[in-house]
Amino acid sequence: MIDLGALQRAAQEELETVRTNEGLESWRIKHLGRSAALMLFLRELAGMPLEQRKEWGSKGNAVRKELQELCEQRVHEILVASTTQSIDITQPGMRPNIGSLHPITRVKNDLNDAFKLLGFEVYDGPEISSEGYDFDALNFPPDHPARESMDTYWIKTKNSQSQGAKKLDLRPHLTGLSVRYMQTHTPPFRFVYPGRAFRSESTDAGHEQTFYQYEALVVDEDISLSGGKVLVYTILERVFGKQVTIRMRPGFFPFVEPGFEIDMQCLQCGGEKCSVCGDGWVEMMPGGPPHPNVLRAGGIDPAKWQGFYINIGLDRLAMMKYGINDIRLMHSGDLRFLRQF
Amino acid sequence: MRLSLNIIKKYIDIPRGITPEDIKQSLSRSTVEVESVEVGESDAVFHIDNKSLTNRPDLWSHYGMARELAALYGCDLKPFSLYGNIGDFSVPGDLSIELKAGDLCPRYIGAVIDGITVAESPQWLREALVSAGIAPINNIVDITNYVLVEVGQPLHAFDADLLGKPSRIVVRKAKKGEVVTTLDGVSRKLDDNVLVVADSVKPIAVAGIMGGAETGVQDGTHAIVLESANFSAPQVRRASQFLNLKTESSIRFEKALHPWLAEIGMRRALQLIHELVPGARVLGVRDEGHFIDKERVIDIDHRFITRKIGQHIDQKRIISILEGLGFLVSSNQDDISSVTVPWWRSTGDITIPEDLIEEIARMYGYDNLKPQEQRSLLRAAHYQIEFEMEKRLKEVLALGCGMHEVLNYPWSDAAMNKVLGTGDGDWAMVNPPAPEYAYLQTTLAPNIMKNVRDNVRFFDSFALFECARVFRQGVQEFHGKDELPLQPKMVAGVAVGRDKKVFARLKGIIEEILSVFRCEHIEYLPDAQKSFLEPESDMRIKVSGSEIGYMGLVDQGVRNTLDCSKKQVAFFELDYVALIGGRTFLAPQPFSPIPKYPPILRDISYFVPNGVNADSVQKMILGAASGKLRRHEFFDIYVKDGNKSMSSHLVFQSDETTLTDKEIDLEVGEITEVLQKKGFKIR
Secondary structure (H helix, E strand, O other): OOOHHHHHHHHHHHHHOOOOHHHHHHHHHHHHOOOOHHHHHHHHHOOOOHHHHHHHHHHHHHHHHHHHHHHHHHHHHHHHHHHHOOOOOOOOOOOOOOOEOOHHHHHHHHHHHHHHHOOOEEOOOOOEEEHHHHOHHHOOOOOOHHHHOOOOEEEOOOOOOOOHHHOEEEOOOOHHHHHHHHHHOOOOEEEEEEEEEEOOOOOEOOEOOEEEEEEEEEEEOOOOHHHHHHHHHHHHHHHHOOOOOEEEEEOOOOOEOOOEEEEEEOOOOOOOOOOOOOOOEEEEEEEEOEOHHHHHHOOOOOOOOEEEEEEEEHHHHHHHHHOOOOHHHHHOOOHHHHOOO | OEEEHHHHHOOOOOOOOOOHHHHHHHHHHHOOOEEEEEEOOOOEEEEEOHHHHOOOHHHOOHHHHHHHHHHHHOOOOOOOOOOOOHHHOOOOOOEEEEEOOHHHOOEEEEEEEEOOOOOOOOHHHHHHHHHOOOOOOOHHHHHHHHHHHHHOOOEEEEEHHHHOOOEEEEEEEOOOOOEEEEOOOOEEEOOOOOEEEEOOOOEEEEOOOEEEOOOEOOOOOOEEEEEEEEOOHHHHHHHHHHHOOOOHHHHHHOOOOOHHHHHHHHHHHHHHHHHHOOOOEEEEEEEEOOOOOOOEEEEOOHHHHHHHHOOOOOHHHHHHHHHHOOOEEEEOOOOEEEEEEOHHHOOOOOOOHHHHHHHHHHHHOHHHOOOOOOOOOOOOOOOOHHHHHHHHHHHHHHHHOOOEEOOOOOEOOHHHHHHHOOOOOOOEEOOOOOHHHOEEOOOOHHHHHHHHHHHOOOOOOEEEEEEEEOOEEEEEOOOOOOOEEEOOEEEEEEEEEOOOHHHHHHHHHHHHHHHHOOOOOEEEEEOOOOOOEOOOOOEEEEEOOEEEEEEEEEOHHHHHHOOOOOOEEEEEEEEHHHHHOOOOOOOOOOOOOOOOOOOEEEEEEEEEOOOOOHHHHHHHHHHHOOOOEEEEEEEEEEEEOOEEEEEEEEEEOOOOOOOOHHHHHHHHHHHHHHHHHOOOEEO
16 A cells, blocks of 8 residues: 555655745646646545545545645745745846847848838849840940959850840849839839849958849939939938938949949048048949930930939948948858847 | 159149148049059059049050149149151151051051160169059160050060061951960960961061060160050950950050050150160151041030039039040030040040030039939839838848848859759859859758858757748749849748757748738648658648748758757748739738637647647537637647647637536537547547
């Protein structure tokens, strides 16, 4: 027969050490639960002679009752203990498990919000594109040195001599996409087209083979250079959350006329010259009105319509915004980097 | 390109107080990008970004830059001294020139000079060349190089005695198989991509790129044939690419030089030889070729200028800017009518009125333009589900489900493809970033698995996702007139953890995504046919009858190579466009009123026969119950001694009344009866 006394002692001793509700629940399952030794014993009694049933049944049930009462008492004690125990306000809280959006996605979202306020549409298109859109339509003359500056990844196709629309590339910039839009929409319009672009160049802290751009185009009857400046300020102030100082200087790109580069006064040093900027200025974005040949390629009459492009390097913008010192981290997939955002 | 301040100072008097740093800023703001300025004891050297000079052939010289600075600072540009006039040399010397390549060589001027003594150049010349980044060699070569950096015209000097008598110059396309050893000592195989300067027999120079070694000026040279020619820009570029050879000469020719510059270059070189090489005698000069010398005139008016720039600039100011740069402006008191382009800007740089806008705006100063708000047209907003949902999806995954967003390259690693059995890929690059990255990805799996391997050293459990395009066999329609490969956008996620609970975690995330996208008729079907997933853990996901993706636990063998042998890894990949499913608007989730009467909870536990899955039990229970069963969920599923035990929460509720125990007992009875009939044992 079972040693009820020993069983009760063991259970009581164990109960003394229980301090939490979870601990108490495990104790209850162990000693009073469906498969507890005591409960199994009481169930087995059902098949025994009446004498034994009477004797052991009352003894067993007494132990069970006692343990149940102790258990309830303990519930109360734990409750009292928990309410009288003071809270250590300096003890760290329990942080929820929250993931992260890539810094480039964050900056892109900021820009989308800013441009939506200005009534811009968002547009997207193919990453494998063609020479026809990425060069021919953009006023790159055949055999022009500017074609080389794009360091394009070309895609293998059956006919290696293909040209134009049949010569496929990994888009080296987003601008070809604007022609796809122009060909299928009627001006006036304004739209942005964020995305990634690809260049065959060696990587270092400042250069990547895959990088992110954010481009915007407005086509209207009289959007001018001065009008374009409004866009530039909107973007930079939205992203950096404060007023910025910019300068515009000439830059050559075949698809814009005139073309320029926009520099922002370095936010790290306020233009005092530091290791980030070198000379107090940071190159932020090129831009300019579409060359008349580009409008024509888009099926738009340059005598009636004019426009304004700007193109922002999202990697660089994110690097400036968050103080990231190496562009290669963007594609590292390294959680030690990602979880900071 | 390197620019020496000393050379520039020969042609302009830089106003007092202007420092090299000021010049750097002025040039950067109005002309070209100056990367840095090096201020030394005797000279200052500016480093110009060559890319910013792509469209300005006139700026590949000190004189061109001096002209630009003269316009910027409003000072005079001094002329340099030139020797004689080409036409003055009625005696052609002992030289014949034949141009057999038509437009590819519009002009060739050759001069025969004897009485040469090859010696060291004077100090000023050597120092000037060093500042400009060219090593001094001897007086003749140094003079040709100096003219190159001073006026931008490439020259070449041949040793006249090595050309044979009478000296004969032929400009023609190279014949296939011809070979020339260039001045850098490299023997180069030619074909008709290359234009050569030849004597009667063989090539003696690659036209516009580099001279030949055999016929170059040597220490003992006492007579030379000096070449100052013009070669077509596309031709020089083609040959330079074909030979993989870029020189100071080729980078200038490929920007398109004017044939007039050949004459200026020749006369400047003759002047310097006259000054610096005592005893030298010009025997004759031949000038061959045809080119059309037509002035380029562009019609433009003030209204156009104002419209493009966006603010009014005074007519006098416009005229002074343009004339400062060498343009001629036709105007009367009221308006401008046309502008004549100077020859040095007329080879392609300035062709349309917009090009003049650039000249005016940059010299006026882009920074002096005031931002102007534009009048705008209110147009109907365009609801863009694709972009709205992508943003929402990423936010749910990252901020709701605790996943971290990664961005990977579009190409995948051949070794990882092999491990996963995902195949090489369908689209390869001609010039891939590395041999192992020859193909573009067909699935997001290989790059995400690499992310897992890279992070597992530092983190015990984590979850990542990516939303990006993959590239597959087939055609996809985009705006545009080209036929482009299939490149659908996918969303993939991975969860890494200590046990198989990662499966449930990731499946829960998929359920969350499908609910965010309001997907209906969702089915999870066995066998995704992915060899990197563990059999029986993998499944296809169908929404409204079409397959949108798959998920499963990553196979042990694959996990070993990911350094995850003692962990579990779950992965999913869904087709983003299929998730949107052609919808243009996302219907809102309708609100359900809060019930008036209390819910009643009952739990039942039962053993189920082998092979019965949760989905079929759920269907049985829902089928057996009346509308009063509002919710059914499993809460305890385990297998013990080969028996699968399941427990269900049953939540009953009515909109009309508070349910009684008796009613609920009946409902539960109906359900247990159905389960028992199927052979379930109720516990």
